[in-house]
Amino acid sequence: MAGHSTAATAHAGDNPFLRAVAAISTLAGWFSAAMVVAAVAITCQMIFIRFVLNGSTIWQTEAVVYLMVAATLVGLPYVQRLRGHVNVDLVPLALSMPVRRLLAVFTLGLSIVIVAIMLWYGYEFWHFAWDRGWKSDTVWGVRLWIPYLSIPIGFALLMLQLIADLVAVLLGVDKPFGLEEG
Secondary structure, three states: OOOOOOOOOOOOOOOHHHHHHHHHHHHHHHHHHHHHHHHHHHHHHHHHHHHHOOOOOOOHHHHHHHHHHHHHHHOHHHHHHOOOOOOOOHHHHHOOHHHHHHHHHHHHHHHHHHHHHHHHHHHHHHHHHHHHOOEOOOOOOOEOHHHHOHHHHHHHHHHHHHHHHHHHHHHOOOOHHHOOOO
């Protein structure tokens, strides 16, 4: 049977940078939640139009897909702040605190590099859509730069939260992997 992790929300202490990033990540979480609520409301409206009024829908399905993808991407930093991403802490629990700290710095650094690459290509993809005036091939014909903007925004905010997590570990404001000495 799996045990419960002792990791909790990332700590910011009195550090202004960490507190600002925590506020930004929380705001991103609220925007993400609002997008999910909007997607649910649009889905309900679509069901009403289709099955009660026996009408056709044009934009609803596409809008719901874009909103859910954007909610996922924009919500990444909030989930990171809450340490809600899936992790396996078996190795960190088996290590002493100094080695655990080194592992945390390594994994956070590697995560920042990977997310920076995703941000670069996400920005490039968004810029192509913007520069070339891409539109969806649907009746709605949404300008694709609008939903694609969530890619660089989401990865930029996630990278910012990862940098804050790294700074918190390096400054001793937060424990590596959020785990107490044990």
